[in-house]
Amino acid sequence: MTQLLKVQNFMLSRDGFGAGEGQCMERPFGHADPATMGAWAFATASWPGRTDNAGSRGLDDFLIRDFHHNIGAEIMGRNKFSPHRGPWTDHEWQGWWGYEPPFHTPVFVLTHHPRPSFTLSDTTFHFVDGDPAKVLEQAKEAADGKDVRLGGGATSVRQFLDADLVDTLHVAVLPDYELGAGTRLWESPDELLDRFHRDVVPSPGGGVIHHLYWRK
Amino acid sequence: MTQLLKVQNFMLSRDGFGAGEGQCMERPFGHADPATMGAWAFATASWPGRTDNAGSRGLDDFLIRDFHHNIGAEIMGRNKFSPHRGPWTDHEWQGWWGYEPPFHTPVFVLTHHPRPSFTLSDTTFHFVDGDPAKVLEQAKEAADGKDVRLGGGATSVRQFLDADLVDTLHVAVLPDYELGAGTRLWESPDELLDRFHRDVVPSPGGGVIHHLYWRK
Numbered sequence: 001m002t003q004l005l006k007v008q009n010f011m012l013s014r015d016g017f018g019a020g021e022g023q024c025m026e027r028p029f030g031h032a033d034p035a036t037m038g039a040w041a042f043a044t045a046s047w048p049g050r051t052d053n054a055g056s057r058g059l060d061d062f063l064i065r066d067f068h069h070n071i072g073a074e075i076m077g078r079n080k081f082s083p084h085r086g087p088w089t090d091h092e093w094q095g096w097w098g099y100e101p102p103f104h105t106p107v108f109v110l111t112h113h114p115r116p117s118f119t120l121s122d123t124t125f126h127f128v129d130g131d132p133a134k135v136l137e138q139a140k141e142a143a144d145g146k147d148v149r150l151g152g153g154a155t156s157v158r159q160f161l162d163a164d165l166v167d168t169l170h171v172a173v174l175p176d177y178e179l180g181a182g183t184r185l186w187e188s189p190d191e192l193l194d195r196f197h198r199d200v201v202p203s204p205g206g207g208v209i210h211h212l213y214w215r216k
Numbered sequence: 217m218t219q220l221l222k223v224q225n226f227m228l229s230r231d232g233f234g235a236g237e238g239q240c241m242e243r244p245f246g247h248a249d250p251a252t253m254g255a256w257a258f259a260t261a262s263w264p265g266r267t268d269n270a271g272s273r274g275l276d277d278f279l280i281r282d283f284h285h286n287i288g289a290e291i292m293g294r295n296k297f298s299p300h301r302g303p304w305t306d307h308e309w310q311g312w313w314g315y316e317p318p319f320h321t322p323v324f325v326l327t328h329h330p331r332p333s334f335t336l337s338d339t340t341f342h343f344v345d346g347d348p349a350k351v352l353e354q355a356k357e358a359a360d361g362k363d364v365r366l367g368g369g370a371t372s373v374r375q376f377l378d379a380d381l382v383d384t385l386h387v388a389v390l391p392d393y394e395l396g397a398g399t400r401l402w403e404s405p406d407e408l409l410d411r412f413h414r415d416v417v418p419s420p421g422g423g424v425i426h427h428l429y430w431r432k
Contacts, residue, residue: 057384057413062428066278066285198274199419199421203415212273214273
């Protein structure tokens, strides 16, 4: 059974940015507005934060509820985990997600700065240095036969794309939302077509165009 | 947690038939050609019958790999289970699927003719009489908190639709394939719009148009 490396539900502005500039504690996505970027996802029945019994169960919901399907580990960039930069001054910061992080698997945080692993509920965060291939190997071993999610941000996804390690990508592009600056995934969605097949599927719910890539 | 009743990957001719006329041992779908009806599904990486490492991982694959997601039981019509009609003359027939049926859950077969339950691998077949609401209640109990799949054929789906028990339907319509006769799901895909929301999503892979309904 092949273990895939997958990018899922990655939200992107029309001009190719996954997050804006100026990330800080109050603005995890910098000047990008997460409520706008994620509106299509928050409207689905399967969005993990949902506590009522409402929400759509059409196309967008299929994409959202696939999130945990056969995933055994996540790899994320340091800047997805934390607004801090440089060496850890203390170990108080444990991510944005509270005591019940939505991952439920081992998570490998890419950083040059060592830090001990810790566990919150059923998610364990490991802090790893090394090139993408080596980190992927660690994550695959931890995933125990299941696939590995590459959780972003854009800089980390680019790193793994450049090393040709990504097997599938789902990028949700907002056709009416521009950021002008921030962390960039691509100049154009066509860049990847030399190495990937692609389906382009406008959400009938509106507001987002799904780009589904898989390796040739 | 609400338990849903779901119709998944239900394949339909342009003129509304799920299967043709003249079902028999050699032709489970009557004069309908299952290779044509299912071509879009067989091309995906997640099709259960696939043994190689190939296949598409775009939109169609999301729909196919959702099949087992949170499903704890299936309900199917007698004519999906068997080409025989009337009382069971013997109990030799155990379905079309060999020793490893692709359900992996309890399966409730709708029939007026009693027959003892039996198990093949991790699938147990029960034979149940009674109105749709009562059968659904049994299936939900067996599903142990998970959703219930309504597996077809068209006649059974109609029965549960008429009783207003279906929560979501995914119908894959072949726009270029007509059957003229057989078991009918609908006269028009718009019939259900009084009770359901709907996304219509043409597969970028071609050959099929996905209709995704969910209860209003």
